[in-house]
Amino acid sequence: MNVPGPLGLSGDSLAACVQCGLCLPHCPTYRVTGDESRSPRGRISLMAAAELDGAPMDDEWLEAMSTCVQCLGCETACPSGVPFEELITTTREVMSSDRPAPLRLRLGLRLLGRPRLLHWGVRTLAVLQRLGLVPRSGLFPARLPLGGGQRRSTPGGDVLLFTGCVMDACQPEIHDAVVDVLVAGGRSVERTGEAVGCCGALHGHAGLRGEAMRRAEAVMAALPGDRPILVDSAGCGAALKRYGGLLGTPAAVAFAERVFDVHEWLAANAELLPEPSGLVGQPIVVQDPCHLRHAQGVHGAVREVVGPYATLVELDDEGLCCGAGGAFQMLEPELAGGVRERKLASIGRAFERSGARTVISANPGCAMYLAAAGVEVRHPMEIVAEALEDRHGR
Amino acid sequence: MRRMSGRTRDPLLSALISALDAQRVQTGDGARRLYSRDASVIRGGRVGVVCFPETTEEVSACVVAALAHGRDFVARGAGTGLAGGAVPCDEPVMVVLTRMDRILEVDVSRRLAWVEPGVVNLDLSRHLSGTGLHFAPDPSSQQSCTIGGNVANNSGGPHCLLYGVTSAHVLAVEVVLPDGEVVVLGEEEGDSVGYDLRGAFVGGEGTLGIATRICVRLTEDPPDVATLLLDFMSVGAAAETVSAIIAAGMIPAALEMMDQRVVEAVEPFVNAGYPTDAAAVLIVELDGQPSGVADEIRQIKELARVHGARSVRVAAEEGERERIWKGRKSAFGAIAVIKPDYYLNDTVIPRTKLAEVVQRIYEIVEEQDLIVMNVFHAGDGNLHPLLLFDAREAGVMERVLAAGEEIVRVSVAAGGVLSGEHGIGLEKKRFMSLQFSPADLEAQQRLRSAFDPVGRANPAKVLPTGASCGHVTSLGRLPDGAWV
Numbered sequence: 001m002n003v004p005g006p007l008g009l010s011g012d013s014l015a016a017c018v019q020c021g022l023c024l025p026h027c028p029t030y031r032v033t034g035d036e037s038r039s040p041r042g043r044i045s046l047m048a049a050a051e052l053d054g055a056p057m058d059d060e061w062l063e064a065m066s067t068c069v070q071c072l073g074c075e076t077a078c079p080s081g082v083p084f085e086e087l088i089t090t091t092r093e094v095m096s097s098d099r100p101a102p103l104r105l106r107l108g109l110r111l112l113g114r115p116r117l118l119h120w121g122v123r124t125l126a127v128l129q130r131l132g133l134v135p136r137s138g139l140f141p142a143r144l145p146l147g148g149g150q151r152r153s154t155p156g157g158d159v160l161l162f163t164g165c166v167m168d169a170c171q172p173e174i175h176d177a178v179v180d181v182l183v184a185g186g187r188s189v190e191r192t193g194e195a196v197g198c199c200g201a202l203h204g205h206a207g208l209r210g211e212a213m214r215r216a217e218a219v220m221a222a223l224p225g226d227r228p229i230l231v232d233s234a235g236c237g238a239a240l241k242r243y244g245g246l247l248g249t250p251a252a253v254a255f256a257e258r259v260f261d262v263h264e265w266l267a268a269n270a271e272l273l274p275e276p277s278g279l280v281g282q283p284i285v286v287q288d289p290c291h292l293r294h295a296q297g298v299h300g301a302v303r304e305v306v307g308p309y310a311t312l313v314e315l316d317d318e319g320l321c322c323g324a325g326g327a328f329q330m331l332e333p334e335l336a337g338g339v340r341e342r343k344l345a346s347i348g349r350a351f352e353r354s355g356a357r358t359v360i361s362a363n364p365g366c367a368m369y370l371a372a373a374g375v376e377v378r379h380p381m382e383i384v385a386e387a388l389e390d391r392h393g394r
Numbered sequence: 395m396r397r398m399s400g401r402t403r404d405p406l407l408s409a410l411i412s413a414l415d416a417q418r419v420q421t422g423d424g425a426r427r428l429y430s431r432d433a434s435v436i437r438g439g440r441v442g443v444v445c446f447p448e449t450t451e452e453v454s455a456c457v458v459a460a461l462a463h464g465r466d467f468v469a470r471g472a473g474t475g476l477a478g479g480a481v482p483c484d485e486p487v488m489v490v491l492t493r494m495d496r497i498l499e500v501d502v503s504r505r506l507a508w509v510e511p512g513v514v515n516l517d518l519s520r521h522l523s524g525t526g527l528h529f530a531p532d533p534s535s536q537q538s539c540t541i542g543g544n545v546a547n548n549s550g551g552p553h554c555l556l557y558g559v560t561s562a563h564v565l566a567v568e569v570v571l572p573d574g575e576v577v578v579l580g581e582e583e584g585d586s587v588g589y590d591l592r593g594a595f596v597g598g599e600g601t602l603g604i605a606t607r608i609c610v611r612l613t614e615d616p617p618d619v620a621t622l623l624l625d626f627m628s629v630g631a632a633a634e635t636v637s638a639i640i641a642a643g644m645i646p647a648a649l650e651m652m653d654q655r656v657v658e659a660v661e662p663f664v665n666a667g668y669p670t671d672a673a674a675v676l677i678v679e680l681d682g683q684p685s686g687v688a689d690e691i692r693q694i695k696e697l698a699r700v701h702g703a704r705s706v707r708v709a710a711e712e713g714e715r716e717r718i719w720k721g722r723k724s725a726f727g728a729i730a731v732i733k734p735d736y737y738l739n740d741t742v743i744p745r746t747k748l749a750e751v752v753q754r755i756y757e758i759v760e761e762q763d764l765i766v767m768n769v770f771h772a773g774d775g776n777l778h779p780l781l782l783f784d785a786r787e788a789g790v791m792e793r794v795l796a797a798g799e800e801i802v803r804v805s806v807a808a809g810g811v812l813s814g815e816h817g818i819g820l821e822k823k824r825f826m827s828l829q830f831s832p833a834d835l836e837a838q839q840r841l842r843s844a845f846d847p848v849g850r851a852n853p854a855k856v857l858p859t860g861a862s863c864g865h866v867t868s869l870g871r872l873p874d875g876a877w878v
Contacts (some may be wrong), residue, residue, distance in 0.1 A: 015734035015786070020727040021433050021474040024538045025514055034446060034492030034512065036428040045431075046424050060422035077662050080730030195791065316520060353524075 001271045005051030007094050009087055014051065016082045017044045021084035026077040028321040029067055032338035037064040040074035040084055047091055062099075065091050067332055069325035069339070070205055071290035076297075076319070077121055085295075092207030101206050105327055109203055111148050112165045113215065115194035122169040139330060140170050152179050155186035160223060161262075162231045162240065165198035167364045174364070177385035178232050178262055184388050185272025192229075196222045201239030204246070205326045216243045220255050232381055234292035235326060237261045241296060261292060263362060263380060267301035272389045276308035283311040284354040284383065285347060287370070289363030293319045306380045309387040313354040317346040324369035336369075343375055406463040408615040410445055410487070413455035418446040418493075428637030429470065429488045433535075434728075435737050435785070435794075436478030438854075442470075442485035445691050450568065450576055450606040453489060457604065458574040460487040461850055468852045469510060469600040476738050479547065479599045483854045487799030489604060491542050494547055497521055498607065505612045506565060506582060510544025511605050515877035518610070530557040531852040533815070534723040545605050548597030550815035552648035552722065553679070557613060559815065561596040568607035569595060572846035596842060597816050600852040602845040616647070616681035620691055621709040621718055623678040624698050625669045629653060629756075629768070632674035633749035635701040639678070641743060642697060644690055648679040650722055656769045656780075657721075659728045665737050666717035672704065676772065677722055680868030714724040725769040726780065733765060733782035737794050740816040745775040751808050755779050758800045762793040774813035777805065803828065818856045826858045 004304030021041055021217035024030050029038040035058070039364035046064050049055035068088055075084050100106070111118055128134050128233060136142055151172060159182065163175050179189045200215030220243065223229060231237035244253035266273060286302060293299040299319070303312055323329060347359060347370075360380045361367045367377040410419045420426075421443050429441045442465060447453045460467040466486035473480060482488060494510035497518060501507065502525050509518060515536040519528040532551035533539055543549070545567065550559045557563075580592030593604050626632040632651055639649065645680060652660075652675050657668045666676060680690045698706050709715040729736045743751045752768060755777070756864035760768040764781040781788045781797055802812060806828050813822055826835060841859055843849075 012734075015784070017731045018727065018730050018736060019431070019433055021472055021535065021538045022724070022727045024472055025517075034490065034495065037424055042428045045428055049427055050426070055427065058423065060424045064424060079660065079724035079727035081663070082730070256844055265665075316523075343832065 005089055005366075006057065007047060007051050009047060009051050009090055011052075013083050013087055014044065014048045016080050017041065017078075018080055019045065020079075022079060022093065023077045025073040025298060026073040026318065026320065027338040028071060028073065028342070029335055030149055030321065031320065031342060032335060038067055039337075040078075040082075043068060043080065044084070044087060047087060055220075060096060063096060066336055067325070069290075069321050069328050069336075071293035071321035071325060073290060073319060073321060076294045089204070089207070089209075093209045094207075094317055096207030098179050101208065105206060108327070108330075109206065109208070109211070112198040112202065115168070115197045118165055119169045119194075124180070139368065140166075141368055142371060144170055145172060147157055151175070151191065152183070152189075153193065154188040154192040155252075157190035158227070159187055159189055159193050160227050160229045161189050161266075162196070162199070162229050162233075162236060162259075163191045163193055164231075164233055164236045165343060167233050167236075168193070171364055171379075174232060174379045174382060177379065177381045178230070179389055180385045180388055181266075181381060182230075182272065182370070185269075187272060192223065197237045199236045201235050202326045204239060204242075209246075212239075213246060216252065218250065219243075223255075226258065228265060229259045230265050231259060232262045232362070232379065234261065234289040234296065235365055238291040238295035246329065261296055261298050261301065261362070263301040263305045264296070264298040266384075267304040270304070273305065273308070273375055273384065276387060281310065282358065283354045284378075285313045285350045285354070285356045285359045286380075287315060287322065287343075287347070287359050287361040287366060287377075288319045289361055289366045290319070290321050290325075292362050302360070302380050306383050307358065309356075313350050313356050315343075315346045315350050317342065320346075322370055323367045324363075324365040326365055329369055340369065340373060344375070347375060396489075401522070404507070406459060406465060406487070407443065409462065410443060410456060410461040411418040413459060414445060414447060414452055418448075420444040420446075426816045429473075430482055432470075432473045432475040432478060432480050434476045434481075434821065435735060436481055438478060438481040438487060439483045440476040440869065441482045441488045443489060444488045446490050448493050450570065453491075453494075453604055453606050454570045454574045454576055456487055456489050457570055457572065461573065461848070466850050466853050467604075469511075469542070469546070469604040471543035471546075472514070472535075472538050474535040474539040475543065475547065475819065476548075476740065476816045477813070477821040479739065479817045479819035479852070479855060480543075481820055483820075486852075491540065491604070491606075494542075494606065495540075500525070502527060502612075504583070505614070506609055507612055508607055509541055510607060510608050511540060511545070513541050515539050515541055515544060515777065522612065525612075526615050528615055529610055530554070530563055530613040531560045534726065536723070541608055541610065542605050545596050545608055546598065546600050547817040548770065550774075550776065552650050552677075552719075552771060554815075555649055555771065556645050556647045556681075561593060563611045563613070564596050564608060565611055566609040567592055567595055567605045569603040570601045570606055572848070575874045576606070580609070597817070598845075599819060599844055599856050601856055603851060611687065618684040619647070619679065619681045620687050621677075621695060621715045622678040622680070623668070623709070623718055624678065624694075625672040625707075626674045626676070626702065627672065627704060628702075629674045629752055630749040631702045632676050633752060633772070635676060635698055635703065636748060637696045637745055638701060639694060640773065642693060642839070644680075644693065646678050646690075646773060647681045648677065649771070650677040651675070651768070651770055651772040652722065652725065653768040655732070655765070655767040656725050659731050659767065660721040660724050662719040662731075663724055664717050664726055666714070666721045667707075668718075668721060669705070677692075677718060697792055725767070729767065729780060729782055732767075733784050735783050735785045736782070737781045737796055737798055738816075739779050739781070739801050740778070740814050741777050741802055741810055741812060742814040743775045743777060743805050743808045743810035745773070747808045747810075748772060748775060751777070751804060751810075754804050755801055758797050758804070762797040764790075764793055764797055774814070775810065777801075780793055799825075816868070820855060823856055823858045 204212035495512035
């Protein structure tokens with residue numbers, strides 16, 4: 001039942017938090033600040049204060065809500081099953097309707113919906129990078145592609161590969177690696193490409209529900225049928241799987257059931273994977289993107305799929321966020337930087353323990369943000385694709 | 395962190411800001427709201443100012459500023475307390491220690507470590523992984539609670555049955571005394587000369603000063619560990635098995651009981667394979683040399699059979715062990731699947747009276763038309779009945795408080811004590827006279843006054859004498875409209 005407050009939150013969802021505090025260490029912003037107002041427990045308490053107690057939604061209150069990365073680490077940690085995603089998403093929607101998002105965020109998000117323009121922009125940026133005119137940033141890779149990659153696609157293929165927006169423009173080689181592996185396993189792959197474009201994840205993240213719904217409807221309309229939709233970006237996968245909840249229609253629920261993280265799908269179809277030729281090379285550290293581990297709960301699949309090809313090393317931080325958080329790193333650079341420092345320390349310990357020098361991450365946002373701090377980051381599917389090359393090479 | 399807007403004319407604020415900085419001194423409505431509660435239903439007053447010091451000197455400066463401007467001060471860790479120990483009363487300066495979270499030194503050969511008070515309990519043991527050592531006290535909230543808070547409450551935990559509570563693992567403490575002076579109580583090695591002031595300080599609930607560096611004893615990891623899950627058709631049979639295990643001369647590392655409601659609440663979260671149809675389960679952990687552990691497993695299986703256990707499961711691998719423990723340690727947090735609020739009591743009774751007192755608790759709760767979940771440290775008779783309710787229901791608090799009070803009375807009458815490990819805080823101070831004579835209480839007040847002659851360190855807590863707390867002097871007398 002919704003309570004008649006300014007946020008329109010469910011009273012039962014708010015009451016589900018018993019304030020035990022077991023979420024605290026799993027919240028990246030609390031870990032960095034030690035401040036209750038930067039924790040899930042504190043944020044829920046402040047939501048309840050505004051909703052039930054008439055507390056002012058002043059700058060202090062707004063800042064508590066806008067500093068949430070929305071990593072959902074708290075949902076995984078909560079024994080009472082508090083639906084934090086529902087609470088923070090609804091709160092952010094009310095906030096964004098009261099106060100428009102920053103201009104640069106709105107412009108950036110608009111660009112995501114225009115793939116041609118995005119590709120053109122990325123190529124321009126790639127040229128400028130080569131000329132040494134672009135400072136290093138977590139928003140795009142240090143070496144953007146000049147060309148478009150091989151972009152092999154089979155219209156009407158067995159499975160769809162959701163190529164998205166930023167990743168398609170910035171990291172086409174990752175999509176190529178996925179296609180190589182699937183094709184070698186005997187499946188034809190159709191890339192969704194520019195006609196489908198952005199999934200709306202970042203719009204939803206920013207509280208722009210209307211735009212997120214429009215993107216969802218466009219994606220669904222462009223991908224009819226019943227072929228499985230494979231996704232190699234954890235952020236996009238989490239968003240696509242939530243279309244049912246976002247649109248609330250039977251068609252959206254059915255669409256979401258067709259969506260699989262590529263590792264999740266391959267773990268269930270392991271016979272398609274290349275024959276491993278033994279564990280070669282250095283060990284590799286696995287970084288779990290929050291949208292894979294907390295939002296989708298399929299991080300185990302990365303280990304199942306990559307495990308046969310490399311010795312995998314675990315981090316010691318129980319899946320704490322890396323600070324990228326979609327646009328979070330741009331909007332809250334200082335806080336994001338603090339969160340990333342903790343992740344880098346954990347990666348450093350794992351490197352020291354194991355001799356590994358490389359991290360794998362199944363989300364482009366995390367990969368780019370960590371790479372900007374000097375870490376060598378690969379996509380898990382690139383490791384699998386390399387096993388394929390090794391085999392062909394011999 | 396938020397910057398305070400504009401300049402302030404308040405001299406206390408000016409002093410605090412010049413000692414720390416504007417970002418680490420907060421007075422907003424939100425901060426004052428959040429730092430006015432802990433993990434319990436206990437409510438006091440409102441915080442005056444919230445401070446986030448990062449060094450011993452800054453803690454001392456906060457204390458000195460509070461004193462100079464006639465304000466109380468309260469120390470706070472992660473706010474996972476269950477007795478209101480860190481709940482403010484009269485607009486105090488709240489000294490939040492979560493930013494002091496450095497592990498300063500680990501000396502593996504001497505088995506000790508110096509840590510700051512904001513270090514999270516489990517983080518220390520994680521940090522020690524690979525050294526063969528760990529920090530033994532393991533409260534259920536260990537993933538969140540701070541070592542400073544453990545020291546303040548002399549916290550226990552499942553493994554304290556064999557290894558002892560926090561006090562046995564604190565060698566020395568650097569303390570900011572209530573007048574701002576910094577002293578070190580205790581010694582890294584050997585007994586200190588004279589009175590054991592370290593011993594007096596541990597469990598002081600922030601009334602004797604603020605710990606700013608803690609020297610903890612590290613415990614060797616046992617060579618072998620076995621975790622057993624025993625399953626019973628009645629709580630009485632489980633309780634009798636507990637007594638039988640101890641009577642047989644064994645002291646398990648941990649010996650925990652959970653009743654059916656607890657098992658039903660946590661199983662969907664942890665998937666540990668708990669039998670949800672059992673009336674009670676026991677978790678028994680054995681550690682030591684492999685041959686000794688194997689022998690004790692045999693003995694416990696036999697005792698369980700004699701006392702009517704349906705099954706005894708020995709965890710086959712580390713993952714299974716962890717899931718069993720995660721269920722136990724998630725119990726308090728998992729209650730919202732049944733009701734949105736809990737009142738967690740904490741009393742200790744003689745182990746031989748477990749079956750009888752636990753039965754009486756079920757009756758008391760039924761008389762008040764409430765729901766109870768029983769999950770507790772059975773091995774040392776430390777009960778944790780969780781009373782579940784929905785605070786939005788009219789009149790429910792009165793029934794909760796009546797049941798809580800009766801449970802305390804029954805426990806003390808059975809020869810037990812008021813609190814096992816959560817502390818007295820605001821919650822239990824009105825019961826202190828059930829256990830202590832006026833002369834006992836007077837002696838404790840004198841100790842407190844020796845540390846804090848002006849009564850500014852977390853006043854209105856622990857002892858029933860002294861100032862009352864804001865508008866709530868006891869759980870039993872809530873003002874109209876107070877949100878509990």
